[in-house]
Amino acid sequence: MQPNKQEIINYLKDFASSERYNRIQDIVRKRTRHITIVVENLFQSHNISAILRTAECLGIQDVHIIENNFEYTINKQVSLGAQKWLSVYHYNHLTNNTVSCLQTIKEKGYKIIATLPQENNYSLEDVPLDAKTAFLFGTELNGLSPEAINMADSFIKIPMYGFTESYNVSVSVALTMMNVNERLRKSSFDWALSTEEIMDLELDWLKKSIKDAERILKRFFNR
């Protein structure tokens, strides 16, 4: 009989320090997919790297990256390896990947809220969090594409008081996600991962935390 996931985790965890496994167990229980981040056509690698780092710090597991025009690179000095602990989805096979990305996310039950300086249905503080929600952020220069704006369910604007008409995109992501993340964690909504998702991540993170994890697992399966 094939061992189940929990048995694999139990075997593997003895190869990690107990401190490490405790940390994994603690952090995975703070992970959420109830809110997610979608970025479209970012081209400055320090921005995408800072966004991944922010997502990891906030415990937001999924980041969706639409790459229509720009090749995706990570600046490791900025990301500090945050991407290792995240589920990062890339959309770059089609000429226009925005529609396919947002369609995929909608089919998973997410509402899409876009950040726009001009238009807004909600202020940041009033965004409802009862449904799973994806927050959509556009490119540094031109903002969101018409396709993205067209597919959004609603819009928010981050408060501004000066001459400058927009925040840096990695700042926009941080301000938006910190706000909704804090409210979500204080709410009674079911924001945590399922037992199955928790086991999947524990296994993945254990593998990444243990030297020679693949060899160890092979030995386990060959017993």
Added chain:
Amino acid sequence: MQPNKQEIINYLKDFASSERYNRIQDIVRKRTRHITIVVENLFQSHNISAILRTAECLGIQDVHIIENNFEYTINKQVSLGAQKWLSVYHYNHLTNNTVSCLQTIKEKGYKIIATLPQENNYSLEDVPLDAKTAFLFGTELNGLSPEAINMADSFIKIPMYGFTESYNVSVSVALTMMNVNERLRKSSFDWALSTEEIMDLELDWLKKSIKDAERILKRFFNR
């Protein structure tokens, strides 16, 4: 008799569009010096540029830059010219400029709150805003210097839920300042600029908005 500031403003404003002058009058009344930003030894130009942009967006007039080891440069693609509308103070003449900067700020009546991942007296949401307060942020790699930590009145920590142990510094600044800025503007504290400060900024911003402002002013004084 020398014309007073208001007379100079009244003369100069006719050389700007009324839309522009209205915008200046609107924005200057949203400016605050009740809270201020101090950064120590940042070396990535996109970070300092993003911080200036955030300060301008938030209506925070003063930014203090301690440069002990690194030359200060602005990435204009990131700052979008925000520094033009801010009062940016540089501390770079001594071997260690941290003490002189913080001493200067304390003498102006500011409490100093440092962001540290390890230690905190307040959670971000609970920072009291009754006194003028300077928020102090350290370098990307090593955090704040011992001198800076030693001179801080108290410490805050931004909420974190993942493996990554810190936010990008420009993200830390944005998260901290957005929180205290929103609370300050909803409070009854006297956060706005004085009439004198408002006139000084109106004059400065008008000069920066009008082509040939210096020549126009010279003609005015020579009448």
